[in-house]
Amino acid sequence: MKASYPFSAIVGQEEMLRSLLIAAVDRSVGGVLIFGDRGTGKSTAVRALAQLLPDMKVMAGCSYNCDPAADPGSCTEACSALRASSRPKTATVPIPVVDLPLGATEDRVIGALDLERALTRGEKAFEPGLLAAAHRGFLYVDEVNLLEDHLVDVLLDVAASGVNVVEREGLSIRHPAAFVLVGSGNPEEGELRPQLLDRFGLSVEVTTPTDIDTRVEVVRRRDAFERDRSGFVEAWAKEDEKIRRRIGRAKKKLDHVVVPDDVVARAARLCMSLGTDGLRGELTLIRAARASAALDGKKSVTDAHLRQVAGPALRHRLRRDPLDEAGSTVRVDRAVEDIFAS
Amino acid sequence: MTPAGAIADAAPAPDPEDPGAVTAWRDAVLALTLFTVDPFGNGVILHGLPGPAREEWLALLTDLLPESAPVRRMPARIPDDRLLGGLDIAATLRAGRPIADKGLLASADKGIVLAAMAERMPGSIAARLAATLDTGRVNAERDGLTLAAPARIGVVALDERIEEDEGTPTALADRCAYRISLEGVGVREIFDESPDPDAVDDARRLLGSVTVGDGEIRALVSAATALGVASCRAEALAIRAAKASAALDGRTDVSKDDVVIAARLVLAPRATVMPLPPEEDVPQQAETPEEPDDAVEQNKGEEEIEPLEDLVLEAAAAAIPAGLLERLKAGLRRPNASGGDGRAGAEQKSARSGRRIGVRQGRPPPGARIDVVETLRAAVPKQIIRRQDAASTQRNDALVRVLPEDFRFAAYKHRSASTVIFLVDASGSSALHRLAEAKGAIELLLADCYVRRDQVALLAFRGGGADLLLPPTRSMVRAKRSLAALPGGGGTPLAHGLDGARGLAEAERRRGNTPSVVLLTDGRANVARDGSHDRARAREDAASAARLLRSDGVGLLLIDVSPRPDPAARALSEASDAVYLPMPHADARAVSKAVQGAVQTGLAR
Numbered sequence: 001m002k003a004s005y006p007f008s009a010i011v012g013q014e015e016m017l018r019s020l021l022i023a024a025v026d027r028s029v030g031g032v033l034i035f036g037d038r039g040t041g042k043s044t045a046v047r048a049l050a051q052l053l054p055d056m057k058v059m060a061g062c063s064y065n066c067d068p069a070a071d072p073g074s075c076t077e078a079c080s081a082l083r084a085s086s087r088p089k090t091a092t093v094p095i096p097v098v099d100l101p102l103g104a105t106e107d108r109v110i111g112a113l114d115l116e117r118a119l120t121r122g123e124k125a126f127e128p129g130l131l132a133a134a135h136r137g138f139l140y141v142d143e144v145n146l147l148e149d150h151l152v153d154v155l156l157d158v159a160a161s162g163v164n165v166v167e168r169e170g171l172s173i174r175h176p177a178a179f180v181l182v183g184s185g186n187p188e189e190g191e192l193r194p195q196l197l198d199r200f201g202l203s204v205e206v207t208t209p210t211d212i213d214t215r216v217e218v219v220r221r222r223d224a225f226e227r228d229r230s231g232f233v234e235a236w237a238k239e240d241e242k243i244r245r246r247i248g249r250a251k252k253k254l255d256h257v258v259v260p261d262d263v264v265a266r267a268a269r270l271c272m273s274l275g276t277d278g279l280r281g282e283l284t285l286i287r288a289a290r291a292s293a294a295l296d297g298k299k300s301v302t303d304a305h306l307r308q309v310a311g312p313a314l315r316h317r318l319r320r321d322p323l324d325e326a327g328s329t330v331r332v333d334r335a336v337e338d339i340f341a342s
Numbered sequence: 343m344t345p346a347g348a349i350a351d352a353a354p355a356p357d358p359e360d361p362g363a364v365t366a367w368r369d370a371v372l373a374l375t376l377f378t379v380d381p382f383g384n385g386v387i388l389h390g391l392p393g394p395a396r397e398e399w400l401a402l403l404t405d406l407l408p409e410s411a412p413v414r415r416m417p418a419r420i421p422d423d424r425l426l427g428g429l430d431i432a433a434t435l436r437a438g439r440p441i442a443d444k445g446l447l448a449s450a451d452k453g454i455v456l457a458a459m460a461e462r463m464p465g466s467i468a469a470r471l472a473a474t475l476d477t478g479r480v481n482a483e484r485d486g487l488t489l490a491a492p493a494r495i496g497v498v499a500l501d502e503r504i505e506e507d508e509g510t511p512t513a514l515a516d517r518c519a520y521r522i523s524l525e526g527v528g529v530r531e532i533f534d535e536s537p538d539p540d541a542v543d544d545a546r547r548l549l550g551s552v553t554v555g556d557g558e559i560r561a562l563v564s565a566a567t568a569l570g571v572a573s574c575r576a577e578a579l580a581i582r583a584a585k586a587s588a589a590l591d592g593r594t595d596v597s598k599d600d601v602v603i604a605a606r607l608v609l610a611p612r613a614t615v616m617p618l619p620p621e622e623d624v625p626q627q628a629e630t631p632e633e634p635d636d637a638v639e640q641n642k643g644e645e646e647i648e649p650l651e652d653l654v655l656e657a658a659a660a661a662i663p664a665g666l667l668e669r670l671k672a673g674l675r676r677p678n679a680s681g682g683d684g685r686a687g688a689e690q691k692s693a694r695s696g697r698r699i700g701v702r703q704g705r706p707p708p709g710a711r712i713d714v715v716e717t718l719r720a721a722v723p724k725q726i727i728r729r730q731d732a733a734s735t736q737r738n739d740a741l742v743r744v745l746p747e748d749f750r751f752a753a754y755k756h757r758s759a760s761t762v763i764f765l766v767d768a769s770g771s772s773a774l775h776r777l778a779e780a781k782g783a784i785e786l787l788l789a790d791c792y793v794r795r796d797q798v799a800l801l802a803f804r805g806g807g808a809d810l811l812l813p814p815t816r817s818m819v820r821a822k823r824s825l826a827a828l829p830g831g832g833g834t835p836l837a838h839g840l841d842g843a844r845g846l847a848e849a850e851r852r853r854g855n856t857p858s859v860v861l862l863t864d865g866r867a868n869v870a871r872d873g874s875h876d877r878a879r880a881r882e883d884a885a886s887a888a889r890l891l892r893s894d895g896v897g898l899l900l901i902d903v904s905p906r907p908d909p910a911a912r913a914l915s916e917a918s919d920a921v922y923l924p925m926p927h928a929d930a931r932a933v934s935k936a937v938q939g940a941v942q943t944g945l946a947r
Contacts, residue, residue, distance in 0.1 A: 038516045039575030043476070101481045102470050103422040108483035115429070115440040115486040115723050122726040130483060143469040143513075168747055170731070188512060189465050191816065208572045215563045216556070219577045223554065 003229045007048035008239035010041055011218045012209050018292065019202045019312045020049045021243070023138075023180055025250040026291040029284060030201020031159075031181030033144070033192075033316065040206040041218075042184040043142050050097035052244045054251070056136060060089035063128045064175050065096065065135045076175050096137035098130050098179075102146055110154055111166050111173065126173050131164045134179035144183030145190045152196055155181065159199045201284045202309070203316035205329055250294035257290045258300040266339055267306060273335045276317040285313040303340060310336050363531040366523060369661075370399055373520035373607050375537045378406040379545045379586040381454065381496030383475050384579065385518030387510050389501045395527040396500070403454070403498065406542045412453035414446050418462040425470060426482035427489045431719050440487060440723065447471075447480045448491035460499035460510040468511035471497060475517045486723070519579035521611040523663065545589035552585040554596040557650060565605050565655040569662075570615035580608040598650060602657040610661035617659050716750035718742070760856045761797040761814045762787070765843045766825075767863035767903070768804040769834035784825055787860065788818045797855065799846060800824055803839030805832030806873065810842070814850060833875065836867035836914075840887035847896045858897035861920070864904035865911025881910065888918030899923065 010017060016034055023032045034042045058065045059075075061082050066075040068090045072083045082088055100109065107113075111129035118124065130139065131154075139155075141147055147155075158164050162178035181199055185192075197203070209215055225232040264286065271282045286301075288309040293301045315328035370388075377386050390396055404413060416425070427445030434441045446455070447470075455471070457463060474480055474493050482489040499510045499518060509515070562580045571577070584596045584604035591600075721744045728743040764784055791798050798821050800812035812824040840861070847857035867880040871887075892898055898920035902911040907924040915922035 037572060038512065039573040039578075041574075099481060101483060102466065102473065103426050104483040105485060107486050108488065112486050113724060113727075118727050119434065119723055120439045122730055124727050127486065142473060146466050146469050186513070187817075189469070208574055210567070212560070212563055212567055215567065215574060215577060216560050218574050219559050219563060219581060220556065222574075222578050223559070223581055227550070227553075 003233045004047045004051060005041075005044050005225055006233055006236035006240050007045070007052050008243055009221055009225070009232070009236045010045055010048065011221060012214050013041065013045070013206055015312060016042070016045055016204045016206050018295070018308065019204045019288075020045060020182075021247060021250075021295055022202065022288050022291040022309070023182070024049060024053060024247050025294055026254055026287055027180050029287045029291060031138075031183065031199060032312075033197070033200035033203040034182075034184040034206060035187055035203065036206030037208045038186055040208055042206060043140075046097070046138075046140050046142075046182055046184065050138070052240060052247060053095040053097070053137075054244065054248050055092045056095050057090050058093055058136075059083065060091040064132050064177075065093065065137070066176060067136065070176075074176055076173065096133055096135075097182075098134040098137065098139050100130055100139055100141045100147075100151075102143055104130070104151065106150060106154065109151060110158075110164055111175075112168065113171065124170060126166070126171050128175070129164075131158055131177040131179070132175055135175075135177050137179060138182050139179040141181070141183045143185050143189065144196075145185040145187075145192050152193060156195055156199065197316050198280075200316065202288060202312040204312050205315070246295060249297070250291065253294045253297070254291060257293050257298065259286055259290055260300060263289070263301050263303065263306060266303065270306070270310060270335055270339050271314065273339065274314060274318055274332065276314055281314050281317045285309060288313045307336055307340065360526065360528075360531065363527045366525075367395065367527045367531045367533070369607065370395075370522040370524060370527070371402065371537065372603070373522050374399060374402055375406065375542060375590065376583050376586040376603075376607070377496065377520055378403065378542050379590055380549055380582055381407070382452070382494040383478060383496070383517075384582065385475065385497035385499060385514065386520040386522065387460070387499045387501050387515060387518050388522055388524065389503065390524030390527070391502055393524075394529050395524040395532060398532050399524065400456075400498075402536050405536060406539050407454065408543070408546075410452070412450050413456060414450040414453065415456045415458055416446055418457070418459040418467070419464065420446065420467065422470075422482075422484065425467070426480055426484060427491075428482075429485035429487060429719065429723070431722055435722060442487050442489055444491065445480060445482070445489070447474050447493045447495065448489075450495050451491070451493050452495075454496050454498055457497055457499045457510075457514075460501045460514070461503040463499075463511055463514070465511045465513060468514040472513045472517055485719070516573055516575055517579075519583050519608050522607075541590065544592070545586065548589040548592065548594065549585060551594045552588050552596065553594065554581055554585060558584065558596050558598075558601045561601055561650045561654040562605060562609070564651045565658050566609050566612075568615075568617040568655050569609055569613040569658060571609055571612045572614065573612075576609065576612050580604040583608045598653065601650070601654050605654045605658035606661035610658045611663060613658070613662050616662075617655055713750045717744060717748050720750060721745070721748040724748075760858060761799060761847075761850045762791050763799045763801060763814075763843050763846055763850075763857055763859045764821075765808075765839050765859055765861045765863075766800065766802045766828065767834060767836070767839070767861075768802045768828055768830045768832075769868075770804075770831050784862070785822060788821050792816075792818045797850075799850075801839060801842050801846065802828055803835050803842065804830065805835070806838075806869070807835055808839045808842035810846065814846075814855075833869040834863070834867050834880070835869035835873075836863060836865070837871045837880065837883035837887040838869070839863075840884060840891055841871075844887070844891045844894060844896070847891065847894065851894075858899070859891065860899045860901065862901045862903050863911060863914075864902065864908050865900075865914045866904075866908065867910075867914075881914075885914055885917040888914055888920060892918045892920065897921075 007017070019032050019034075022029055034045070036042065056065075057068055059068050059079060059082055062075060062079040064075055064079065066079055068083075068088070072080055107129070109129050109131060111127060111132055114123070114125040114127035141155075158177050159179070159181055162176060164173075164175055164177040166173040183192075183200065209218065221232075267282055267285050267289070271285065274281075276282075285306070289301045289305040292305045292308050293299075296305075298305075311329055311332050315332050318328045318331060373386060377384060388396065388399065407413070422428070423443070423445070425445050425447060427443055427448060430441045430443035433443070457471070474495060475497065478492060478494045480489065480491050480493045497514065497518060499514060501510050503509045510518070515521070559581060562584070563577050566577050566580070581596075581604070584600040587600035587603045588594070588596045721742060724745075725743060728745070764787070766784070788798060797814040797816050798812070798818070799810070799814040800821060801808055802811055803809070811828065812821055815821065840859075843859045843861075847859065850857040865884075867884040868875055868877050870876050870879040871883045872879075888898065898915075898918060900911060900915040900920045900922050902908055902922065902924040904911065911924075912922060914920070
């Protein structure tokens with residue numbers, strides 16, 4: 001396995017990096033969609049985040065990474081049996097970031113008959129798929145707008161319910177599959193189905209930096225990394241470690257971060273002025289602002305945090321006006337300026 | 343001696359016919375040499391039709407690669423099981439355990455993938471290639487297997503585009519350092535002396551120790567910015583090219599000449615704007631590229647950085663391909679490199695018509711065809727357990743047990759994705775009247791197309807000919823923007839416009855889309871096909887062009903933009919059996935209905 005590019009060495013792209021960190025701190029914010037220009041390090045950033053995620057406790061022997069603290073009935077029967085044993089064992093594993101590669105077939109995504117065992121031993125056994133592997137972690141789809149329709153259907157269904165139900169080949173399996181969806185893509189390749197767009201809590205737009213110094217730095221670091229991967233990773237290990245600790249601290253702090261009433265009121269006004277449908281936008285906005293405050297080590301959410309996350313939390317929830325040249329980012333910015341000016 | 347010099351000096355082209363073609367071939371060989379020094383995670387777009395030049399270039403490619411390097415040819419519409427791998431049914435049955443079939447990508451490890459007809463490659467295939475180029479691995483989850491294998495590959499995209507708006511999909515093009523064109527290079531321009539494979543081999547070994555200074559990086563990035571190259575990947579690829587050039591010359595530090603070569607070969611073909619002309623005091627070094635490169639290069643002081651940047655930009659600007667140059671000068675958008683449909687998720691699937699795009703399982707759509715091989719492939723691994731199940735229920739008679747859940751059906755892409763081509767008369771006569779109102783009408787239509795998920799394209803004609811302002815896109819914002827920038831004035835070359843629309847419609851049809859044309863004009867053609875201003879002939883030409891378009895089965899809607907319905911426009915629509923709609927009646931609903939009608943004409947064909 002080649003070492004991946006360190007998170008802390010990514011130049012610029014603050015909004016993308018912060019959104020990914022927010023998703024790592026508070027899963028309930030929902031997934032992150034990163035859309036934008038080619039060569040801006042979208043997938044580099046996601047893979048880099050995977051190196052920074054803290055560990056989690058799982059039931060040893062359970063194929064679904066299930067939480068020892070979870071309700072015993074929430075997982076499969078096999079898992080319930082594990083829990084029922086006199087001394088159930090737990091294990092510590094890194095939070096998974098599972099790649100859903102293009103061209104994946106449905107059986108590998110949702111899980112299917114274990115071929116090896118079916119062929120060699122004639123046994124009927126279920127082999128968990130990618131959704132199972134991503135439980136309690138992240139499911140990453142690069143070029144998400146190229147994902148085949150039938151897989152999008154599967155994702156939509158499971159992402160909403162957090163449960164994967166497989167009925168095939170006489171197998172009947174039901175297992176938890178609560179994952180945070182992270183997608184990236186280039187808008188030139190086509191748009192996302194609105195239903196799928198809606199599954200993402202945050203949506204980030206990335207553009208190629210226009211400033212020469214930044215671009216020089218991007219190229220310089222990339223070159224240094226390509227020349228000596230392990231040396232480069234080593235050089236940034238300390239910075240990466242800082243971020244890892246920051247995520248850990250923020251996760252612990254999250255529940256104690258206060259959201260003052262006036263901030264809630266402003267968030268509501270912001271959503272109203274933008275005409276976002278439903279409560280989802282408002283909820284995501286507040287959760288993201290809270291995670292952002294936790295990341296900064298703050299005890300309470302301020303307007304600054306709200307402004308920071310307003311774009312990613314709301315821009316994909318605006319009603320589409322195909323002819324509006326301004327684009328959603330500008331519309332959100334305008335509304336933010338209006339609300340905070342008053 | 344620079345690598346460019348090495349190749350050029352070694353082989354004076356015998357009796358050169360066309361100096362431009364000689365340069366093109368020289369650059370093609372130089373790019374090839376640099377590519378073979380550093381091929382993995384990299385690529386070349388080789389533009390040109392099959393012929394002696396392409397044969398020779400590909401032969402050189404094989405010569406310069408290490409002997410063991412596999413070269414695998416990939417068809418544009420390769421199925422996933424061939425590309426990524428899958429279950430090998432025959433071997434699985436023989437072995438009695440799952441055996442994976444290596445896909446093309448994995449079998450090309452440490453070698454080259456030759457992408458045939460890259461201009462026809464769907465965006466979805468390009469994305470799979472791109473992921474492999476980025477990671478050097480194939481990771482596939484298919485047929486119940488997890489396939490992960492190293493796939494350090496380089497890609498040579500054989501691009502046979504003819505129209506400017508076709509081409510290798512951008513996801514792939516963005517990752518190919520070199521874009522070379524062999525158009526116009528004939529037998530005469532090909533010189534026999536080829537680069538030395540041993541030198542390339544040495545360079546490959548030296549490459550890892552080549553370093554590049556900050557000044558050189560800055561020069562390349564500045565040149566990229568000035569040329570409007572909007573991808574950090576292009577800059578990184580340019581750095582790699584410069585390093586390969588240094589290694590080829592036996593050096594471990596990137597020199598000015600290397601940077602110039604990289605700017606010419608990697609950045610120039612990606613230019614999107616014409617750089618501002620350099621200031622008067624053009625550095626003298628520019629005139630003497632044969633400068634000996636020695637230690638001076640390493641001790642480059644701050645004050646020398648500016649000249650280096652200018653020099654690099656100038657070299658790149660000089661190397662912008664001629665066709666691209668003209669378009670940039672005219673202020674038009676660069677020819678779009680994004681071909682392919684790139685919309686695997688949005689394709690309409692139909693049970694049995696259209697182009698076959700894959701396999702699907704589940705409930706059979708009415709009238710579907712069973713894909714026997716895929717069905718057996720699904721059934722075979724389960725035979726053992728099914729036989730056991732059957733034994734317990736005393737129904738042990740079938741040779742192969744196929745259950746409904748195994749059924750696989752061929753999925754086809756239906757030709758219902760429609761492309762509405764707006765052909766706008768931007769001539770003086772129309773512009774004076776109602777161009778602004780025409781724009782308004784188009785905006786209404788765009789909103790309508792958005793609802794129907796049509797693609798739109800924008801062609802305008804005025805003065806001497808027709809320009810493609812916007813290749814087919816689903817981005818209505820882009821359409822609106824290019825419309826806003828539409829200039830007016832000049833003669834009315836209606837025939838040119840219609841011919842342009844016909845070419846575009848044909849290209850769309852080849853992509854499996856259904857084109858229709860919405861023509862906004864007053865019908866007063868006054869520029870004939872031959873460019874003369876003979877009014878009568880111009881009208882005749884326009885009528886014949888419209889008839890040709892219709893005979894291709896393309897729906898045509900003519901919106902008359904003259905203040906009062908014009909007999910000329912009406913005559914044209916009658917001559918070509920087009921739907922005619924005078925502007926005074928062109929309110930949103932009527933227009934939308936009319937377009938729908940025109941689209942249907944195309945579909946009904």
